[in-house]
Amino acid sequence: MTANLSYPPRDQSGPATVSGRVKLDELAAHLGLSKSTVSRALNGYPDISSTTRARVEKAARVLGYRPLSHAQAIRTGQVRAIAMVINSEEPDQHNPFLQDFLAGACEAASCLDWTMTISTATSEKDTLKVLSRLYEERKADGFILPRTAVKDARIGLLRSLGVPHILYGRTGYGQPNDWDETSWFDIAGESAMRNAVLRLSNLGHTRIGFVGSDPKFNYAHLRRDGYAEGLHAAGLPLDPDLIQEGARTREDGAAQGRVLMAWDQPPTAIVFATDLAALGFCADAQDQGLEIGRDVSVIGYDGIPECRYARPALTTFSVDSRAAGVRLATLLIRQIRGEVAADLRELAEATLIEGGSDGPPKLTSHELAQKLNHLT
Amino acid sequence: MTANLSYPPRDQSGPATVSGRVKLDELAAHLGLSKSTVSRALNGYPDISSTTRARVEKAARVLGYRPLSHAQAIRTGQVRAIAMVINSEEPDQHNPFLQDFLAGACEAASCLDWTMTISTATSEKDTLKVLSRLYEERKADGFILPRTAVKDARIGLLRSLGVPHILYGRTGYGQPNDWDETSWFDIAGESAMRNAVLRLSNLGHTRIGFVGSDPKFNYAHLRRDGYAEGLHAAGLPLDPDLIQEGARTREDGAAQGRVLMAWDQPPTAIVFATDLAALGFCADAQDQGLEIGRDVSVIGYDGIPECRYARPALTTFSVDSRAAGVRLATLLIRQIRGEVAADLRELAEATLIEGGSDGPPKLTSHELAQKLNHLT
């Protein structure tokens, strides 16, 4: 590389100092105080008289003084930034949550004068590299880890590095409590699934199927368990034939729904762990000639916008991504500021949004099977 | 198994110093050189012998040395970060592009060892405040401005501050060239609209309508002009009755499409400036009993994923958001590094994705009007 041998391009815009910026020195000079006093006054040190402190704070406000975060960071070691790395390789990655989530997280961070950095990675391994790099260069003081897996390498990495982090979702399903020290925020998908089953049961359904998500994700297990709990609470038997797992895309949802519908006694209602899979099934079932909400009822989970625009609209349990962003950012910052990670945990509930995709069964399971035979 | 699941103990080492990090001092000591020499070697200064440079670079790699970006920033004034502020208040803000766009921008930034920071704002005014704050605290060295308006306050602000920025979209439609110094990247929506009209004309349509977007955005004008150009190229007259503007949501699209269809001589095809509006119209028209792609043809623009899942799939001009992210990040970084802003401009094309929403007209405009009368 010949480029290495030449000087890096210089900043042509004169001095490196930002034009209108007020520096700590200047603020101090303006006040007739030393910069150390001013700094301590602004940072809440107790050895500053309250009158001086008030004077400093006012002057800072008037002159519009803002410390450079990286200048502070060099001494404090903190850049007042949190980060999230998303894996853009995931098949179901085009989540419309992202914008809402970011809005929430950024807002919460802004309120505390923090910022949010985001990065993408192209694989699981790459995610680890990006996390390391961000932390080594200290672009962030802590991380939000979205889409937690049952066994999640990110957690191990960050923990061994001693880097603050918070999970969006829980982890370690079915494993001895080795996660006691981690903080997390999650939506109780299990209780939503449970309620979905109860709702369908109340409508008169007795054969209720379930199409779950990729078991590598922790939530997949929780939602499946919630489905099972719901059956139990409704006094219905659990038929393993009515359970499918691993659907992440619309196509998956359609395919796995078909499997369930192909049994001799097909379900008259199906609960899906994700909206995407549910929508895929609905479209496919309609193509086959089934009437969603009458021949077969469907309930989803996530609350993606498409649910509203499907016909019939999909009944789903909606996750407030914006609120999730707010909570996660807030909890993470509290952790970075010194609170104990294990104490920073929250579980929120999803909200039922009624569409037209579920209703009382028009046909018995047997009749439905006959209709399906007829259609093929 | 369980042993694998347990995590290494927390890093107990003192506060400020990162545990395993290698500092410039240490790297220099390890090499028996002064830290200034090592620094210059790594930064491509010419007064370092190539053998020394090679030795330093190798040692840095082996020891895993990474400079703290904020420590560099304090002297250089650059944090090697770019940022984007999105306005989460916008009604059509649910763009699924965001993830793709970020993936592209982050990837491009990562390659150059930069990072991408993102923030959200709640209004136009708030956007300006967030931009100022980010720059004052030097969380970023430059900005990507998405969704450019005809008159865009962000540009004025950043320009007056002397902050590097690049537009995603053009600006200043119909105004004297006041933007000659700005750099931008855009997709030629106008040529897509033009091609859409030509395509419909070739299919046999002679009355082709247009539903545009909010005129406050620059692209709205360009796309409308592209539509007009297409008519001209096809030798068709421009009928002002067939033009609507300001549709941003699905609901808007449905409403404004209805306006066009209510004329005595309704269009047999409509070009929409956005997919969202087009999808809204399609759903509404289908509810009325029209057959999309036969009674009325529809072409959209954006290439959002829903197009594929609509029935019929929407014919649309798809924007490669990922590529846009790559280019914008790359150009912005080049600008920050000293290249002239006005030289950093690129215009890309959208790609036609054929769906079933357009086809030869089954009915004449007159017949279509009669059918519509019949339906109501």
Next chain:
DNA sequence: TTTGTTGCCGAAACCGGTTTCGGAGCAAAC
């Protein structure tokens, strides 16, 4: 041999903050 050059590197200043440490000033206690 002397006098530039040139190539290469080290010492030290510097960036803009934070934090430590010590000392001035004053009041209360002895």
Next chain:
DNA sequence: GTTTGCTCCGAAACCGGTTTCGGCAACAAA
């Protein structure tokens, strides 16, 4: 009157890099 203790502030070190400047060799030209 001295000592003690407390409040409040300034001087200076410090964080981890970058950049300036000067100097020492080695070599070429005079």
